[in-house]
Amino acid sequence: MPAPDILRTPAAMLAWSKAAQREGHTIGFVPTMGALHKGHVTLVERARAENTKVVVSVYVNPTQFDNPEDLKKYPRTFDTDRALLEKAGADAIYAPDDAAMYDPEARTWVEVGELADALCGLSRPGHFRGVCTVVTKLLSTVRPDRAYFGQKDYQQLRIIEVVARDLNLGCAIVPCPIVREADGLACSSRNVRLTPQHRQEAVWLSKVLRDAKAKIGAGEREGLKLAGEMAEQLEAHTSGEIDYVAVVDALNFADLQKIEGEVLLALAVKFGSVRLIDNERVSVPVKP
Numbered sequence: 001m002p003a004p005d006i007l008r009t010p011a012a013m014l015a016w017s018k019a020a021q022r023e024g025h026t027i028g029f030v031p032t033m034g035a036l037h038k039g040h041v042t043l044v045e046r047a048r049a050e051n052t053k054v055v056v057s058v059y060v061n062p063t064q065f066d067n068p069e070d071l072k073k074y075p076r077t078f079d080t081d082r083a084l085l086e087k088a089g090a091d092a093i094y095a096p097d098d099a100a101m102y103d104p105e106a107r108t109w110v111e112v113g114e115l116a117d118a119l120c121g122l123s124r125p126g127h128f129r130g131v132c133t134v135v136t137k138l139l140s141t142v143r144p145d146r147a148y149f150g151q152k153d154y155q156q157l158r159i160i161e162v163v164a165r166d167l168n169l170g171c172a173i174v175p176c177p178i179v180r181e182a183d184g185l186a187c188s189s190r191n192v193r194l195t196p197q198h199r200q201e202a203v204w205l206s207k208v209l210r211d212a213k214a215k216i217g218a219g220e221r222e223g224l225k226l227a228g229e230m231a232e233q234l235e236a237h238t239s240g241e242i243d244y245v246a247v248v249d250a251l252n253f254a255d256l257q258k259i260e261g262e263v264l265l266a267l268a269v270k271f272g273s274v275r276l277i278d279n280e281r282v283s284v285p286v287k288p
């Protein structure tokens with residue numbers, strides 16, 4: 001594979017994309033914060049399969065971090081990322097620095113309303129405002145035909161679908177399945193920061209979700225009861241601090257008293273300063 005072009009400014013990125021489009025290419029785009037793992041790689045491979053050009057952004061966006069320590073400690077591995085992206089067949093890497101990304105006079109934010117106030121938004125104030133703003137900026141610079149997002153960050157994916165629809169961003173948002181380690185832990189750039197003990201305990205996030213899904217399969221329909229049992233299981237098997245355990249409507253994140261329709265089982269647990277999230281989707285036929 002030829003080495004990907006590296007673009008460092010919005011103007012350079014926009015010029016690259018316009019040239020590619022003039023030549024008749026379709027552009028698939030994968031936004032990331034770097035520290036790439038096999039979850040990211042599957043998104044790049046999907047983009048590669050469905051488009052003639054692939055752009056990956058590597059940018060740790062400060063405006064979506066509510067916790068300065070998390071921002072400081074977020075892993076940055078650009079040289080390894082670049083090698084991985086070359087192997088995966090990316091044509092361009094968009095990697096601006098903060099000064100290139102945010103004008104010092106910038107005052108425009110993209111907000112999505114109450115969808116951003118549920119789940120992760122409750123304990124991460126301003127997080128989705130930062131995500132919506134940076135993704136809108138990225139999409140208007142890269143101008144892709146399709147943008148690929150992981151279902152691991154389910155709330156983010158749903159919110160970006162809504163932003164793309166509401167602002168007519170003209171790009172298809174493509175959801176991609178969660179990629180997991182062999183023991184079930186969802187791949188995450190933050191996993192490398194877990195202590196060995198926390199890494200072992202973290203497997204319970206996916207186990208609890210799988211068990212809950214099985215209970216729904218066996219007929220459980222009480223949302224609160226199921227969420228309570230999931231929290232109990234996490235407390236029994238991990239030393240992590242539960243941020244939330246939720247059984248909610250997968251489209252609007254409203255709590256579900258009765259489990260039916262498109263359901264999202266989601267949880268967030270903090271191991272020291274490392275906050276992990278995971279989720280499962282379940283479709284439950286609605287009984288009249």
Ligand code: AMP
Nearest residue numbers: 032033039149150152153177178179187
């Ligand atoms: P991040 O670099 O963590 O911001 O993630 C960039 C993109 O990769 C987002 O769309 C994530 O949802 C996606 N992603 C991260 N981890 C995974 C995973 N384990 N499986 C699938 N997609 C993922």
